[in-house]
Structure formats: C-alpha cells, structure tokens
Amino acid sequence: MKDDALRRIWLCADDYGLAEGVNRATRDLIGRGRLNATSVMVVGPAIGRTEVAALQEAAAKSPRCAIGLHTTLTAPFRPLTMHFRPLDGGLFLPFPNLLRSGVLRRLDPEMIEDEVLAQLAAFKELFGRAPDFVDGHQHAQLFPQVRDGFLRAVKDAAPGAWVRQGGRRQPLAKRLGAPKALVLDMLSAQFRKRAADAGIAFNPAFAGAYDFSRVSDFGALMAEFLEGLPDGGLVMCHPGFVDEALQSLDPLTTQREAEHAYLASDQFPTLLAANKVTLS
Numbered sequence: 001m002k003d004d005a006l007r008r009i010w011l012c013a014d015d016y017g018l019a020e021g022v023n024r025a026t027r028d029l030i031g032r033g034r035l036n037a038t039s040v041m042v043v044g045p046a047i048g049r050t051e052v053a054a055l056q057e058a059a060a061k062s063p064r065c066a067i068g069l070h071t072t073l074t075a076p077f078r079p080l081t082m083h084f085r086p087l088d089g090g091l092f093l094p095f096p097n098l099l100r101s102g103v104l105r106r107l108d109p110e111m112i113e114d115e116v117l118a119q120l121a122a123f124k125e126l127f128g129r130a131p132d133f134v135d136g137h138q139h140a141q142l143f144p145q146v147r148d149g150f151l152r153a154v155k156d157a158a159p160g161a162w163v164r165q166g167g168r169r170q171p172l173a174k175r176l177g178a179p180k181a182l183v184l185d186m187l188s189a190q191f192r193k194r195a196a197d198a199g200i201a202f203n204p205a206f207a208g209a210y211d212f213s214r215v216s217d218f219g220a221l222m223a224e225f226l227e228g229l230p231d232g233g234l235v236m237c238h239p240g241f242v243d244e245a246l247q248s249l250d251p252l253t254t255q256r257e258a259e260h261a262y263l264a265s266d267q268f269p270t271l272l273a274a275n276k277v278t279l280s
Helices: 020-031 049-060 095-103 109-127 137-142 146-157 179-197 218-226 244-249 254-264 267-274
Strands: 010-016 037-040 066-071 133-136 234-237
Touching: 010 020, 010 066, 020 049, 020 244, 020 254, 037 049, 037 109, 037 133, 049 066, 049 109, 066 109, 066 137, 095 137, 109 146, 133 137, 133 146, 137 146, 137 179, 146 179, 218 234, 218 254, 218 267, 254 267
Parallel strands: 010 037, 010 234, 037 066, 066 133
Antiparallel strands: none
C-alpha cells in the first residue's frame, strides 16, 4: 500500500472536561494512537490545570493530535458571561429549545458571540494558546443565529482555527436513511456558506452521528462512517468510562465504554488499513 493512496482523516473525541472518566478514556486512546483530535469543554466540571497538563502530555507524544474548543451553549451547563440570555434556571437552554429559538429568530447573536469569546479566552488561559479548531456540543454551532455569533467570535479570537461542519458526502438516497444525520446535513449547508464567506476553514465532510439511545455495534458503525469519507474528513466519537459525574450530566453513558473498547481493540487499526485510512 502506498502512502499517497491513504486518506488522512480526523477522529475526534468530544467532551474532554465533561467527566474524569471521559478525560481518562480520551487520553488513553490518544496514547495508543487511536485518536488524533479532542475538543475541550471549558465549562465542564472536570477541567483544570491537572487535566489540561495530562492532555497536553498525551498529545505531545502523538505525531498528529489537535486540541480544540468544544463550545458549549446547552444545558445542563452554565454560561461564563453574566448577561447571557435566554436561560433556564440559570443554565443554558436544552438543545431542542435552543434550536427552536434560533429557527424562530429569538436569539441575540451578540450574546452568543460574547459567550463564545469568553470560552475561547478560557481555553487560551488553560492551554496558553488558541485552539486548533472549534466545534460545538450537541452541534449547537450549526443552529440558526447561533452560527452567526459563533463564526464572528472564531474569526476574531482564533483566526487560525478551523471549524466543524456536520454535512456528509453521500448520495441522497443513503442520507435519507439516517434522520439525525440528515438534520445535520441541512443545518451545515448554511454554516459552510457563512464560514466560507468569512474565510474560515472547515472539514470537508463529517461522520459519526447515530442514535445514542440504542445499543449499537460501534465497529459496524465505524465501517459505515469511513465509507466514502474524503481526505481531511472528520469522524466524531465519544469514548469514556462511566462514573457518577458522567451519569449526572449526560444521557450518553455505557455506549461511551463500547466506543472506547472498540477503538482500543486490534479490530480498529485493521479496519483503517482495509479502508486505506490513516490518523497520522
């Protein structure tokens, strides 16, 4: 197999900072060379100097590991800016409510911009630099009105970063079979246009969305994610070890352990090789 035939992709573990078990699983996979990106929640309860130093140490040993900001604008987390609205009991809105508010144009993009700027500043304070890329928890960066403030903040405070879009490169007939991913396709079309107009780079294609409420064969899903993914494409994942903090904050629990187990297994590099894909 020739190196020039390989597709180089990003495999990004979301939610670093959500819980210690998520952090530990992410660092373990980076150390094994099974991830080459992770995005950090600066408003998460499991982020601080010790967790940041451990991540930096793991990433420094990897030939290609990007660290990004996982912009967080949905419940059950709190904003960093004092004036942020709307809130629900002092917390961000749940993501369906935020999406609905954006569609109905009830959000203030300037408040979104200020909050994203605050989270970018917090990232720089923790890591001593701007993030390599910026994405969004629960894909909130793609929502109407949210994307306007989000892109302005990235352009201003992290002009060298790329941003995550959630659109796929697949035939329409195949895309119709995955409702969740289809929504991301539709939201991402406008996001890509506005990012391009602003001169902000983004990943050419995306994969990794599936029904987290069902027990799934992650190996089979990963094979689907890699199919047709172009060079530079991104696969989102959520590895983790279940602990009390995770159970209290997020409905995605045991499936995180299934993702970690597969990515740490010998099956995963075999799948990458069979698909002529590399993370390095």
